[in-house]
Amino acid sequence: MIADYGYVGLFFLFGIVFVASAFIVSWLLRPRAANPVKNSPYECGEAVKGNSWIQFNVHYYLIALIFVIFDVEVLFLTPWAIILRELGHVAYVEMLVFIAILIFGLIYAWKKGAFDWQ
Amino acid sequence: MVTLSSLIVMVLVVSAVLGFISASAMFLIWWERKVSAHIQTRFGPMRVGWHGVLQPIADAIKLLCKEDIVPVGVDKWVWWLAPFFVTVPAVMAFVAIPFGKNLIVQDLNLGILYIIAITSTGIFGIFMAGWGSNNKYSLLGGMRSAAQIISYEIPLLISIITVLLFSGSLSMQKIVTAQAKYWFILNPSLFVAFFVYIISATAEVNRAPFDLPEAESELVAGFHTEYSGMKFAMFFIAEYTNMFTISAIAATLFLGGWRGPLLPGPVWFLIKTYTIIFVLMWVRWTFPRVRVDQLMGFAWKVLTPISLVNLIIAGWFILK
Structure with a gap:
C-alpha cells in the first residue's frame, strides 16, 4: 500500500528539480544590471510610501474560520458518501441532522453579515 | 523491493x-x-x-x-520559495490523473482526495508570493486569492462528494469504471453538481470572471507583480497546469473520463479535457469580472446551499 506512494515522493523531488533547474539556467544566461530605482517595489511610478505589512480587513479571518468548520464537515462527509449504500437509512438520517446543524450555522453567519463585504 | x-x-x-x-x-x-x-x-x-x-x-x-529583479525589502526566503510552493503541487497532482485504461502513473486508492489535497496546497505559494513581495498590490492580491480559494473550496468539495455517492470509491480508475453505463453528467443531481464544480473550479484557479487576485485595472498583476523572468514563468506554468488538472478532474468525474466509442482512451480523455479548457477560455473572454463584494457572497450564499441541498437529494436517490 505505502509503495503506491513512491511516485508521489518522486514527483515531489522532480518538481523541485524542475523549478530549480529552470532557475539555474536562467541564472547562467541573464544579464545583471541592478540599480536602486529598478529595485524599488512597484507602485505605479510613485515613490514608495511606508511598509506593506499592515493591518487588513478582519473579514478575511471570519471567512477563514467558517472555512475550517466546513472543511471538517467535508472530511466527515467523504467516508459517509462512499459507504452510504451499505450503511442505509440510519446513516442518511444521522448525516441529515449533521448537515442541518451546519446549515443552521451558515444561516447564523449569514444573518450576522459574515459574507457581506464592506 | x-x-x-x-x-x-x-x-x-x-x-x-x-x-x-x-x-x-x-x-x-x-x-x-x-x-x-x-x-x-x-x-x-x-x-x-x-x-x-x-x-x-x-x-x-x-x-x-530576462534579468531577475529582486526588489528591496522582500522577505527573501518566502519570496524565493513561493514559485516552488506553487509549481510543485501542480506537478504532483498528475500522479493520479487517468489518461487511459492503463495510462495512469499510479492509481492511488485515495485518488481524487489526493489530487484535491495536493492542489489546494498551491494557495500557500500564492499567499507567500503576496506576502513576501513587500508590495501593497501583491499583499492585497494574495489576501483576496486566499479568501477566494478557501471560499470556493467548499462547494467544489461538496459537488465532488456528490459524485462519490454514485461511484462508491475515491480511486480515479474506479470512478471511470462506475460510468460504464452512462456518463455521470446525465444524472440530474450530478448535472447540478457539474455546474457547481465548474464555477467553483474557475474561481479556484483565479480565472475570469473570478480573477480578482490579479485584477489588472486595480491590482496591476496581484500576487506576482514583483516577479520577473523565470520566477514569473513558473507562476504561469502552474496556472495553466492547474487549469489542465481541474478540467481533467471534470472530464473524469462527470464526462466518463477516457471512455468513448471508436477512438482510443487517451484521445477521448484529451478531447474532453481540452473541450472544458476551451469553455473556460470562452467564459474568460466573454464575461466581465465580478465585484469583490459579490465574490464571497456568491460562494457562501448561493453555491454552498445549492451543493448541500443537492447532496441531500442525491443521497435520498441512492437509498430509495
Whole structure:
C-alpha cells in the first residue's frame, strides 16, 4: 500500500528539480544590471510610501474560520458518501441532522453579515 | 523491493509527465492567446511559425534570458520559495490523473482526495508570493486569492462528494469504471453538481470572471507583480497546469473520463479535457469580472446551499 506512494515522493523531488533547474539556467544566461530605482517595489511610478505589512480587513479571518468548520464537515462527509449504500437509512438520517446543524450555522453567519463585504 | 531497472522506469515516467506538463502549458498559453484574439476579431500571434505556434517557445527563451529583479525589502526566503510552493503541487497532482485504461502513473486508492489535497496546497505559494513581495498590490492580491480559494473550496468539495455517492470509491480508475453505463453528467443531481464544480473550479484557479487576485485595472498583476523572468514563468506554468488538472478532474468525474466509442482512451480523455479548457477560455473572454463584494457572497450564499441541498437529494436517490 505505502509503495503506491513512491511516485508521489518522486514527483515531489522532480518538481523541485524542475523549478530549480529552470532557475539555474536562467541564472547562467541573464544579464545583471541592478540599480536602486529598478529595485524599488512597484507602485505605479510613485515613490514608495511606508511598509506593506499592515493591518487588513478582519473579514478575511471570519471567512477563514467558517472555512475550517466546513472543511471538517467535508472530511466527515467523504467516508459517509462512499459507504452510504451499505450503511442505509440510519446513516442518511444521522448525516441529515449533521448537515442541518451546519446549515443552521451558515444561516447564523449569514444573518450576522459574515459574507457581506464592506 | 525497488530494483535499479524499476527505478529507471519510474524516472522515465516522471520525466515524460514533466515533458507533457511543459508542452501542455505552452500549448495552452498559445491557444488562450489565439482564442482571445479571435473572440475580439484579432489574429493574435502570427509571426513565429505557422499562425504563431512557436510563440510560446520564443516567450520561454525570452523569459529565460530576462534579468531577475529582486526588489528591496522582500522577505527573501518566502519570496524565493513561493514559485516552488506553487509549481510543485501542480506537478504532483498528475500522479493520479487517468489518461487511459492503463495510462495512469499510479492509481492511488485515495485518488481524487489526493489530487484535491495536493492542489489546494498551491494557495500557500500564492499567499507567500503576496506576502513576501513587500508590495501593497501583491499583499492585497494574495489576501483576496486566499479568501477566494478557501471560499470556493467548499462547494467544489461538496459537488465532488456528490459524485462519490454514485461511484462508491475515491480511486480515479474506479470512478471511470462506475460510468460504464452512462456518463455521470446525465444524472440530474450530478448535472447540478457539474455546474457547481465548474464555477467553483474557475474561481479556484483565479480565472475570469473570478480573477480578482490579479485584477489588472486595480491590482496591476496581484500576487506576482514583483516577479520577473523565470520566477514569473513558473507562476504561469502552474496556472495553466492547474487549469489542465481541474478540467481533467471534470472530464473524469462527470464526462466518463477516457471512455468513448471508436477512438482510443487517451484521445477521448484529451478531447474532453481540452473541450472544458476551451469553455473556460470562452467564459474568460466573454464575461466581465465580478465585484469583490459579490465574490464571497456568491460562494457562501448561493453555491454552498445549492451543493448541500443537492447532496441531500442525491443521497435520498441512492437509498430509495
